[in-house]
Amino acid sequence: MGPLKKIVYNCKQATFLIEKKLIGRLTFRETIELRIHLYGCSVCRIFGKQSQLINTMVQQFFRSTDNPSVRLDDDFKQELQHRIEEELNKN
Amino acid sequence: MLANPAINPHKWVENYADYLYAYALGRLNDEEQARDLVQEVFLAALERADRFEGKSSERTWLTAILKNKIIDIYRKKSSGLTTIGIANAEQEPDFFWEDGHWHEEHWPKEFGVEDNDPLHHKEFNQVLQKCMQKLPPLWLAVFTMKHIDEQPTPAICTELKVSDSNFWVIIHRTKLNLRACLQKTWI
Numbered sequence: 001m002g003p004l005k006k007i008v009y010n011c012k013q014a015t016f017l018i019e020k021k022l023i024g025r026l027t028f029r030e031t032i033e034l035r036i037h038l039y040g041c042s043v044c045r046i047f048g049k050q051s052q053l054i055n056t057m058v059q060q061f062f063r064s065t066d067n068p069s070v071r072l073d074d075d076f077k078q079e080l081q082h083r084i085e086e087e088l089n090k091n
Numbered sequence: 092m093l094a095n096p097a098i099n100p101h102k103w104v105e106n107y108a109d110y111l112y113a114y115a116l117g118r119l120n121d122e123e124q125a126r127d128l129v130q131e132v133f134l135a136a137l138e139r140a141d142r143f144e145g146k147s148s149e150r151t152w153l154t155a156i157l158k159n160k161i162i163d164i165y166r167k168k169s170s171g172l173t174t175i176g177i178a179n180a181e182q183e184p185d186f187f188w189e190d191g192h193w194h195e196e197h198w199p200k201e202f203g204v205e206d207n208d209p210l211h212h213k214e215f216n217q218v219l220q221k222c223m224q225k226l227p228p229l230w231l232a233v234f235t236m237k238h239i240d241e242q243p244t245p246a247i248c249t250e251l252k253v254s255d256s257n258f259w260v261i262i263h264r265t266k267l268n269l270r271a272c273l274q275k276t277w278i
Contacts, residue, residue, distance in 0.1 A: 010191030016263045023237055023262065024244070046199040051266055053202075054273070055238055057219055062117050062239045070113040072126065080130055081104040087137050088100060 008037055011044050018048045022055060097145030103133055107150055111157055118161050118235045120224045128164075132157045158240075162250055165232040186267050199270065202277055215277065222272035230265045233258065 014037040017030055026034065038045050108129055115125035135156055136143075143152055186197045193199075204215050223231060229251065236247045248258050 011193045012187040012191040015267065016259070019263050019266055020259065043193055043198050046201060047270065050199060050202065050270055050273075054219065054266070054269060057216060058223075058238055061216060061219075062114075062235070070116055071109050072112045072129070076126065077104050077108055080108065080133065081101075083130070084100050084103060084133055084137065087134065 008040065010037070011041065014038065014041065014044045015047055015051075018044070018051055022051060095140050095143060098136075098140055098143055098149055100133070100137060100140070103136075103149075103153075107153055110150070111153060114154065115157060115161060117239075118231070119164065120231065124164070128157060128160055131160060135160075165228065165251055168228040168232075184271070186271070197271060200274060200278060202273065204277075218273060218276050219269075222269050222276065225272060226265060226268065229253070230261050230268075233261045234265045234269075237262065 014034060017026060017034040017037075020026060020030070021034065038048065111129045111132060112125055115128045116122060119125055119128075132153055136153055143149075147155075184197065185194065187193060202215075204212050223234075226234065232251055233247060233253070236242045236250070237244070244255070244258060247253075248255055253261065
């Protein structure tokens with residue numbers, strides 16, 4: 001099988017290139033290979049779209065500094081501040 | 092008493108505890124560990140308070156301390172998984188045939204949320220979090236350091252002691268598993 005034919009039929013390689021493209025850079029050759037694969041493979045096109053979506057969602061979620069669903073309970077916080085005050089008074 | 096006017100530890104818990112906790116929890120998936128870390132960060136910060144010059148904000152400074160502690164934990168968790176950290180993921184399905192074709196039962200299917208602003212889709216977000224929690228620790232470490240903290244790949248490889256080729260294998264397999272988990276749980 002020629003190298004081009006290989007990528008055309010290889011979804012494992014294509015999904016790998018999708019990931020590589022999302023965080024880095026593809027070589028010229030890889031860009032062409034991926035484009036040809038995606039042209040003929042709707043399953044990998046879905047993968048690519050969803051992979052991008054996952055990245056965006058994860059980034060948005062983790063970067064939102066005010067995330068109301070994750071909170072420490074008040075008792076723990078009170079204890080913690082108490083502990084800090086103790087340390088401050090030590091010196 | 093503390094002489095450094097650039098910091099105010101009396102307000103630390105009120106101002107930063109929840110933020111640091113969320114930060115740690117997202118990267119470790121362990122509530123107890125995340126809580127302990129918040130405490131450790133504050134105590135460590137007190138110890139070196141005199142060295143804080145106020146060049147960055149208090150929050151940035153505290154977050155940097157937390158980051159280093161998280162990386163220490165990643166390292167401890169991943170030592171022993173020198174090859175690739177697949178040990179925990181033996182149940183991981185084989186997505187592809189030997190020739191690289193998808194197994195038909197693993198074909199990606201539309202989630203059905205792609206077009207109606209999933210970023211504000213709360214339930215979908217929760218499923219995503221749950222799926223992240225299923226990842227092996229080393230994979231989660233690589234994933235968050237790359238996608239959330241956007242650290243350069245060579246730095247991640249050095250910090251976590253993974254080779255460049257293993258880094259790429261982990262990036263690929265993490266996404267395959269994460270996406271499959273979303274599909275399985277959501278649809």
